Amino acid sequence: MSTPLKTKISVPRSRDLQVDGVKYNRAGSSRSSFEMIAWLFMRMSGVVLLVLVFGHLYVNLMVGDGVHAIDFGFVGGKWANPFWQVWDLVMLWLAMLHGTNGIRTIIDDYADRNTTRFWLKVLLFVASGFVILLGTMVIFTFEPCPAGADPALLASFCPGA
């Protein structure tokens, strides 16, 4: 006969939750609905991302010549169309916010020290903000017909292509 386990497991949200000497739920008050909204956001952005990501893969890799048609002109042609600009912008923002919030959760779950969690999250938010800003700028400032470019690489609507 095996001996019954003596470990006492605290209620997950209790103030004094302690596992292996590590104290959790350090934030104090849990009255804000931020975590609930973040939880909902992960599910809702996941559903929208399914459509955006698989639509993106289908159009880029399977329609027409598929992956063989991808070059500078292909990207220039897509971003000359406001529909694909908005598609890519929403995909970028949702993927980054979804991924960043997911990593935030993992940091909260696995990093024990307050200072470690703080600096990991600072690094995460700075990196994420940088990618969102840079990606957004690229989508809206992309020059599809740069002067002096090899005409063979340009989109069909560029002068001299």
Ligand code: HEM
């Ligand atoms: C293709 C569509 C996607 C769907 C349907 C989806 C769905 C989900 C869902 C439902 C969760 C919550 C899981 C949980 O709380 O237990 C989640 C977590 C997460 N997702 Fe996504 N996701 C998608 C795309 C992405 C992308 C593009 C990224 C990265 C940029 C990403 C990164 C993450 C991360 C880091 C987590 C946290 C994992 C964890 O808590 O262990 N996901 N995803």
